[in-house]
Amino acid sequence: MKYNPPEIRTVEVTRYVTPLREGGSLPALVEADDEFLYVLKFRGAGQGVKVLIAELIVGEIARVLGFKLPEIVFAQLDEAFGRTEPHEEIQDLLRASEGLNLALHYLSGAITFDPVVTTPDAELASKIVWLDSLVTNVDRTARNTNMLMWKKELWLIDHGAALFFHHSWGNWEEQAKRPFAQIKDHVLLPLATELEAVNREFSAILTPEVIRAILATIPDTWLLEADSPFETAAEHRQAYATFLETRLAHSETFVTGAQHARKALI
Incomplete structure (x- = not known):
């Protein structure tokens, strides 16, 4: 059977909702232009894009093997977010993460x-x-x-x-x-x-x-x-x-x- 390569959607982040936990990566719950909530992994956090690369590779390998995972999407973060966020640490993270990031569909109630x-x-x-x-x-x-x-x-x-x-x-x-x-x-x-x-x-x-x-x-x-x-x-x-x-x-x-x-x- 012919293999169909994965298609990764790209969404635009429209609203920063809340950080999810303390720590080096500071993932956050955000809303995108498709009106869904996502867990956003920032390119400007911790070990940078290497974490995003691992998340993408392993997530899609797992999906091919039949595991259940939230949908992975590319998430575009506009430079305007860094200007309006009042929390200084989060503001720095947002500014360092302008451009293409990675996010996973939020499983509400999990x-x-x-x-x-x-x-x-x-x-x-x-x-x-x-x-x-x-x-x-x-x-x-x-x-x-x-x-x-x-x-x-x-x-x-x-x-x-x-x-x-x-x-x-x-x-x-x-x-x-x-x-x-x-x-x-x-x-x-x-x-x-x-x-x-x-x-x-x-x-x-x-x-x-x-x-x-x-x-x-x-x-x-x-x-x-x-x-x-x-x-x-x-x-x-x-x-x-x-x-x-x-x-x-x-x-x-x-x-x-x-x-x-x-x-x-x-």
């Missing part, structure tokens, strides 16, 4: 996933653990699950901490072949008993064509803005492709690592 209250089945848990092992997502722990329950279904959110190798690009080719040691802290690891079956299923879905179609959605301006050892957006994009394709070719390594970490827990 509640944070609590492993004590909700127990996903082994297949779903294994799929999430596999995804996070592939993309080296360090931020799906019991302390911060980055999952929501909405309409009695589990939704994945907040993948900005994934692909952490791109913050330094040090020895990244070798990192692509290694197990993911931090999987030992994954909130769903004890339930992930179906990793081998998931590995066969997901490895067949994530072909080079699919990976490269997802990477093609990254704006060139983000790639050129991000601090990296690459001179062009094409070289930068190719590096992500090489990392992901190499990691998929060595998926048995991170699956085995996750299985060993699980046995150590139980």
Whole structure:
């Protein structure tokens, strides 16, 4: 079956509603010109566009694999916002984030996933653990699950901490072949008993064509803005492709690592 590349909509931010939490990234709830609410991730916050790039890549990989995620959109932020915001810290953030940002559709009424209250089945848990092992997502722990329950279904959110190798690009080719040691802290690891079956299923879905179609959605301006050892957006994009394709070719390594970490827990 032919793969249809993702189409990422672009919206114009029309109203800053409220910051969502304290911290380095200061995501905010905003309203856009389509009259929907979004969780906006700012290019001018914390580690800049690298967080947005990770959010986009991992979010769209997860969507291809069948997970439930809020719609990801590009969000254009006009320079006027920085002039009217009375809070000085937020004003600085808005001014630093003029232009193209990233946002996720706001799931009104969603509640944070609590492993004590909700127990996903082994297949779903294994799929999430596999995804996070592939993309080296360090931020799906019991302390911060980055999952929501909405309409009695589990939704994945907040993948900005994934692909952490791109913050330094040090020895990244070798990192692509290694197990993911931090999987030992994954909130769903004890339930992930179906990793081998998931590995066969997901490895067949994530072909080079699919990976490269997802990477093609990254704006060139983000790639050129991000601090990296690459001179062009094409070289930068190719590096992500090489990392992901190499990691998929060595998926048995991170699956085995996750299985060993699980046995150590139980």
